[in-house]
Amino acid sequence: MKSPLLRFTDKGIYCEVAGVYLDPWKAVDKAIISHGHSDHSRWGHQQYITHHNNVPILKHRLGDIVVSGKNWEEPFTINNVKFSLHPAGHIVGSSQIRVEHQGEVWVFTGDYKIEDDGLATPYQPVKCHTFITECTFGLPAFLWRPQREVVDDINQWWATNKTNGQTSVLFGYTLGKAQRLLKHLDTSIGKIYTHGAVENMTEVLRPIITLPPTERITGDTKKEALKGNLVLAPPSAHGSTWIRKLVPYVTATASGWMAFRGARRRRAIDKGFVLSDHCDWPGLLSAIKATGAEKVICTHGYTEIFSKYLREQGYDARTESTQFEGEAAEVNVTQDQVETA
Numbered sequence: 001m002k003s004p005l006l007r008f009t010d011k012g013i014y015c016e017v018a019g020v021y022l023d024p025w026k027a028v029d030k031a032i033i034s035h036g037h038s039d040h041s042r043w044g045h046q047q048y049i050t051h052h053n054n055v056p057i058l059k060h061r062l063g064d065i066v067v068s069g070k071n072w073e074e075p076f077t078i079n080n081v082k083f084s085l086h087p088a089g090h091i092v093g094s095s096q097i098r099v100e101h102q103g104e105v106w107v108f109t110g111d112y113k114i115e116d117d118g119l120a121t122p123y124q125p126v127k128c129h130t131f132i133t134e135c136t137f138g139l140p141a142f143l144w145r146p147q148r149e150v151v152d153d154i155n156q157w158w159a160t161n162k163t164n165g166q167t168s169v170l171f172g173y174t175l176g177k178a179q180r181l182l183k184h185l186d187t188s189i190g191k192i193y194t195h196g197a198v199e200n201m202t203e204v205l206r207p208i209i210t211l212p213p214t215e216r217i218t219g220d221t222k223k224e225a226l227k228g229n230l231v232l233a234p235p236s237a238h239g240s241t242w243i244r245k246l247v248p249y250v251t252a253t254a255s256g257w258m259a260f261r262g263a264r265r266r267r268a269i270d271k272g273f274v275l276s277d278h279c280d281w282p283g284l285l286s287a288i289k290a291t292g293a294e295k296v297i298c299t300h301g302y303t304e305i306f307s308k309y310l311r312e313q314g315y316d317a318r319t320e321s322t323q324f325e326g327e328a329a330e331v332n333v334t335q336d337q338v339e340t341a
Contacts, residue, residue: 034110092153
């Protein structure tokens, strides 16, 4: 029986013919990395290959590593296996990884979304025989509103808080969501301040993308200066000693999980905006259909429910376990980062 082109191991997704791993979660010699979130880009590999826009992100997060950057659709061959990277639309520099050998094509999505957010290179479907898809939000209940409508709601929330003399604190993960929010916030309402962890990552991305000005909150920042303005912070800042200097404030979170009734209350957040960097249910289905794939492998998320539905639609679908966590991993900032920012 012919071995699969990609197989799931205890270290990660492995292409044995090429001797290379895709987004491995344990240290390996050679890794192709889809994007910069911590569950997909781990420290300790001997060599990293990724899209060139992801190179500064990896260096910022992982330190002194050996990494090479590729352009979109630029072919590179390892042991007669042809690889290329294609836009995933998830965050800046996020890639789908196409793998081809002896006429067989697999595509690994990493994380992806099909809505153009005006920041990341928009998702492009890639034809393949086997498609490895995340399904972070793989339930029919997840149906995203257009980004423009959600952003308008966020700006209106900020304007109302300003009228009430309150500081607006908006939580979004440090890499991706924070910059997406920043890109579309209405700076005519007021000034945008940032938590140190958000500002550090935003500084890394400014040479790649155009973003409005921000000001880092420091120990010298006066509470009066924040009044009526907006603060972008990682979710882990909520409930920390850092946030106490912002009183009086109103909090909000932008996340796909805000679609769940009760999620805002459980997180003790005043307002929730449903805005995700992952596909909703229709997005997943349309993306899979566009690939023309007959075989679909579902990872991280509602894998059993989603794969069962795909089988009912005639796909050869199954699940595989990984250490990818989707949006759950992207909100993580250590308490040390929060307290020292």
